[in-house]
Each structure stands twice: as C-alpha cells, then as structure tokens.
Amino acid sequence: xxxxxxxxxxxxxxxxxxxxxxxxxxxxxxxxxxxxxxxxxxxxxxxxxxxxxxxxxxxxxxxxxxxxxxxxxxxxxxxxxxxxxxxxxxxxxxxxxxxxxxxxxxxxxxxxxxxxxxxxxxxxxxxxxxxxxxxxxxxxxxxxxxxxxxxxxxxxxxxxxxxxxxxxxxxxxxxxxxxxxxxxxxxxxxxxxxxxxxxxxxxxxxxxxxxxxxxxxxxxxxxxxxxxxxxxxxxxxxxxxxxxxxxxxxxxxxxxxxxxxxxxxxxxxxxxxxxxxxxxxxxxxxxxxxxxxxxxxxxxxxxxxxxx
Numbered sequence: 001x002x003x004x005x006x007x008x009x010x011x012x013x014x015x016x017x018x019x020x021x022x023x024x025x026x027x028x029x030x031x032x033x034x035x036x037x038x039x040x041x042x043x044x045x046x047x048x049x050x051x052x053x054x055x056x057x058x059x060x061x062x063x064x065x066x067x068x069x070x071x072x073x074x075x076x077x078x079x080x081x082x083x084x085x086x087x088x089x090x091x092x093x094x095x096x097x098x099x100x101x102x103x104x105x106x107x108x109x110x111x112x113x114x115x116x117x118x119x120x121x122x123x124x125x126x127x128x129x130x131x132x133x134x135x136x137x138x139x140x141x142x143x144x145x146x147x148x149x150x151x152x153x154x155x156x157x158x159x160x161x162x163x164x165x166x167x168x169x170x171x172x173x174x175x176x177x178x179x180x181x182x183x184x185x186x187x188x189x190x191x192x193x194x195x196x197x198x199x200x201x202x203x204x205x206x207x208x209x210x211x212x213x214x215x216x217x218x219x220x221x222x223x224x225x226x227x228x229x230x231x232x233x234x235x236x237x238x239x240x241x242x243x244x245x246x247x248x249x250x251x252x253x254x255x256x257x258x259x260x261x262x263x264x265x266x267x268x269x270x271x272x273x274x275x276x277x278x279x280x281x282x283x284x285x286x287x288x289x290x291x292x293x294x295x296x297x298x299x300x301x302x303x304x305x306x307x308x
Contacts, residue, residue, distance in 0.1 A: 019051035094152020
C-alpha cells in the first residue's frame, strides 16, 4: 500500500513539474493567462508556471511569415477584368495585440489585402496596372501596415506575383508586342544600314584625305630634294670656279716669282705665232706694239725688224 502511494505521489510530482516548467524555443513567445486574464509573456528559455492557475493561451512565431492571397479578379478603371496573385510577408511584433486584437490576423491580413487591391486597381487603367506592379505592392503594403499596426503585426513586404488579363486581351497584347518587336527590328536594321553607309563614306573620305596629304607631302619632299640638289650643284660650281681662280692666281704668282715679265711672255707668244706662221697658207699679222716690245730684246728685235 505504501509503495502504491509513493508511486502516485511521484506521478503527481512529475505531472506538477511538467506543468510548471515550460521551455520556449528561440524566436517564439507564449501568451500566459492566469485565471482567464492576460498575465505575462513566455520568453525563449525556461519559464515557471503555476499549474491549473496559469494557462498558455497561444504561442507566436516571431520570424517573418508569408501568407499567400488567393488570386483575385478585379476590374480596372477601363473595365477590364484582370486576375492578380499576391503574397504578403509579415511579422508579429506585439504578441499580446496579435492574441487579443483580432481572432485571426492572417485571415484579416488577406481580407484587407483583397479589399485594398480592388480599390487600387479600380483607379488604374490596364496598361498602368500591367506596368505598375511596384506601385501596387507599395500601396497595398502601406494600407495593410496602417490597419495591422493595432493587431501587433507589421507588414514587411507585398509582392504581386502575377497579373493575368483576359485571353482575348492577352492575344491582342501578344500581337501588338510582336508587331512592336518587328517594327523595332526593322528600325534597327535600317539604323544599322545607315550607320554602315556613314562609316563607309567616312572611311572613304578619310582615305582620300590621307592619300591627298601623302601626295602633297611627297611633292613637297621632292621639291625640297631638287632644291637641295640645285643648291649643292651651284655650291660645287662656285667652289670649282673658286678653285680654278685660285689655281690661276697661284700660276700667275709662280710666273711672277720666276721673273717672267710681260716682255718674256710677249716673246713666248711670238714664238708660238712663228710656229703657226710656218704653214703654207698661214699669214700672221703682228701688232706694232708687240714688235716695239720685242725690239728691246736685242738681236731678236733686229731679226724681227729685218723680216718686217
């Protein structure tokens, strides 16, 4: 009997301890009620509760969560139905408000997101809707953030995953896109051909300019070469004349230094004339002044006078 009572007491103790000790993992938090009223929050780690009196109402995950909003069909400003699929990222920042402010904050976030999306898209035309995903996401996030602040939930980000227009409009858009791409391709081809012609013309122009400059440079160099050659030839001729004059000057100086005066030279000239006059058909006329000069040379002068 005593053994059974001990076992019962041990079980009671184990149950009491298990109900008293609560271990909360990281990034989770519990809401504790005491006798039906909010008492405190259970933080990560070991927490002690009073069994039966204290009760953990719920646990909240403090990590960023995501909630998919089912695809919604909304009407744009120009009366076109589009289907929009969004996803919302949120985080619980106030566990007490998230517990007592709303029964299901995820459901509330989805409903507010849907209502806000309808209001925003209803003010936009189709083209603006298709190209304004960032604006739609920002507007929905701002509207949700204002509504969920009192729920202890912060909206981190809203992403518009897909916007699907009706099939006929999608087909028309595809045709328009193909036409635009074809037009863009034709424009690009024409622009490429234009650039090709411009570049070819520019290359031809540069080639002609370079050739003309080359010809001009060649003619200039050729003229300079000819001028330089003529200058060298003139300089050579001048030096040759100067050399001849200097040689003649030296010859005259040598004659003078050898004592050959004018009379001797005249006599030597007459000797040369005498040789010339020995020919049968040659007749030599001697100037009187030369004979007078030769007369002063003695016997030679007499001989010449006799022959006169």
